[in-house]
Amino acid sequence: MNGDLSFREYERFSAYLDGQLSPEEVSRLEEDLRRNPQWRLALDELRETRALLRRAPRYRAPRNFTLTPEMVGKPARQGFFSFLSARLATGMAAAALVATLLLQFLPALRFAAPMAAAPAPQVVEKAAEMQTVPQETQPAILAPESAMRAAVQPTATAPIIIWNAPGGLGGGSGAPEGYGGEAMKAAGAPSQEGIVTYQQETTAQGMGGGGAEAGASGMATPGEGIVHYGDQPAPGTVPPVVPTEAPSRALTSEATPAEPVEGNGPILGVPASGEAGQVIAALPAPEESERPSAAPLEAPAPFWTPVRVAQAVLLGMAALFAGMAVWLRRKG
Amino acid sequence: MDELALIQEARNGDFNAFNRLVLAYQDMAYHLAMRMLSDPDQAEDVTQTAFLSAYRHLSSFRGGSFKAWVMRMVTNACYDELRRRQRHPSTPLEPLDDDDESIESPSWMADDGLSPEEQLEQKELDRAIQRCLQQLDEEFRAVVIFIDLQGMDYQEAAEILGKPLGTVKSRLARARLKLRDCLHRFWELLPPLLRLNTQRDD
Known part of the structure; x- marks a missing residue:
């Protein structure tokens, strides 16, 4: 029945119920209501809804929210610092991760140089x-x-x-x-x-x-x-x-x-x-004294080179900072 | 109560002057927070946070309506809490008992001087409205809370929300339409005196 009403009409009804229309707009709306009796049903529904909402109980404060010197004395930036710390931890984790990757992929920083070019x-x-x-x-x-x-x-x-x-x-x-x-x-x-x-x-x-x-x-x-x-x-x-x-x-x-x-x-x-x-x-057969010439190739490189140690430390730092960031964000 | 004088005294370091303003607006602030968040604990936290923030930013108050200024802080604190809740959706929307049913007489709902029948009506109505409000977007919800539940006028709501008058008018109409449809679903649950009397064709 009211399907032919546009939202514009409902907006007019709503403002009409709140007394927010000018006298000219009120006259025009009342004239429309007389010519379209079915509109009155929509207006009444909206009026009852409004009345129902205004009958809703109001909540009262369960306690006083007055401030105390202790509350005000606490640094207001606690939340800010918490937020900043979370950001800082995230940034540190990202930086540590990037540094780890750089150590891994930048050949100039690696100690595994004997692998390639030198003998050429x-x-x-x-x-x-x-x-x-x-x-x-x-x-x-x-x-x-x-x-x-x-x-x-x-x-x-x-x-x-x-x-x-x-x-x-x-x-x-x-x-x-x-x-x-x-x-x-x-x-x-x-x-x-x-x-x-x-x-x-x-x-x-x-x-x-x-x-x-x-x-x-x-x-x-x-x-x-x-x-x-x-x-x-x-x-x-x-x-x-x-x-x-x-x-x-x-x-x-x-x-x-x-x-x-x-x-x-x-x-x-x-x-x-x-x-x-x-x-x-x-x-x-080559004498034993000659064999050492091949020794550098055959000797296994130590696993814990300084670069790897640095990478391990950086990875640990990245994990630590990431955990801190998650914890701080959840806490905040 | 001369608000401007209290504000000036509070700016000069008079702690009690600001607390008098708090006492004047705490019910309104808590009511807004409770309707927005539908959680008593969070509403308390948000209200306290908003007043604390208001005190700390008192220097940014440039005159006008202190009520609108402080309610805007409460509204923004509610928005922040709703966004935080979206990130960590673990809080129930309304107080529930062990059987996941709404608590019949939460301590924060206190209306003095009502008969048991009237209290029952109030509870049923409150429950229906609160559920329907939660289905609205937060901007629509705030508008209908200010104007219909707290009785503000359009201008005041527009000032609090920082929106043009036309936006408030439009949002209010849309919110009322949605609430009308929602409340019809609670038709049988509402006490007879509160039922919408209009017969619908749908």
Whole structure:
């Protein structure tokens, strides 16, 4: 019935009941009510609602709210300080967290620097030295242990050892079916980092053994860690999981091929029965005094570095301040 | 009571002068807080906080109606409490007993000189109105409390709320419409004398 009344009309009714309309507005409204008798029902409902609300009981103060000197004497900023403390604790927690993340991700602040870049120039130097070695002296000089370590270390990955690679990867300078030689040197084989290839049979398809060029090519990309074992007796006695040892022998095989190795010595496993205990490496086993050159890599870094300690402290502070912030906000 | 003189004395450090103002307005302040918050404890806290805040900010009173100024502080304190309650919704809207029923005779409802029947009517009406008020937005609730429950005029309510007269008028009309619909739902609960006599088509 009253659905056709707009809110504007109800607003007029409300003001009319409170005597807030001007005499002209009152006359107009009363004229509207006469022409629209159904409006009167809406007006009456609103009038009764208003009357009901005005009959609602009033609450009286259960006690006096007068102030005492103690109440006024308390610093009014207690709430403010509480609010400020909550904000401060939140900010401190956030700052501690950010500092922790900065310590984690800013490389300049980390102590774990030996992981990466430093050895790289050393590799180039060693590679250059290797390239200047005359062909006839190569068997005698071969690759120093440290040179191979330098060649392999930068990759930070263990070299892949390929035994009896079909067709040979290295190949001599004239090897028609090999990958290596000049082609390898030219291409630089950048994607074959850490590959060590053992070739048991000395054939035209074998790798390496291509003279100085091949030897140089093998070392031309020392950083890639490619080591060719071609025309070289299989280092059956080479310990299977010593990546820094195998490459040193590999370099020796680049120069002058020795007698082919017969047998079926495994790559990384147990040597053939006939070769067990036989020393076939061109170089004598590195003395103990030489081994320490690889020690820095193998020595595990201490877990609690100063940065980690600082991170742990900062994380603890972040958790503490976050807890304080939550507590202060709940209290406030 | 010369309010301006009391205010001036309070500004000069007369503690008792301000307390006389407190005594003059504490019922009104508590009633507003109670209707806004529907919680006696919170209403007490808010009232006390508002008077304390008024005393500390007395220097910011620039004249005019002290009643409007202090009631504005109470209103703002109620808004703050309602926002805090929204963040931590754990307080019941009205005093409940162990059976989750409204307390029949809360100590804070005291009307002297009423017969038991009249007291019952008052309780039922109070309960219905209080529930319907809680369904209003706080701005609408404040307007209808000032004008219908406390009997202020539009101008006074506008001054307390810091809103234009037209806004108060509009909010009041909307609040009354909503309360009309809400109170009809309590129709059977209201004592016969208090029932809305108008027949509705819906």
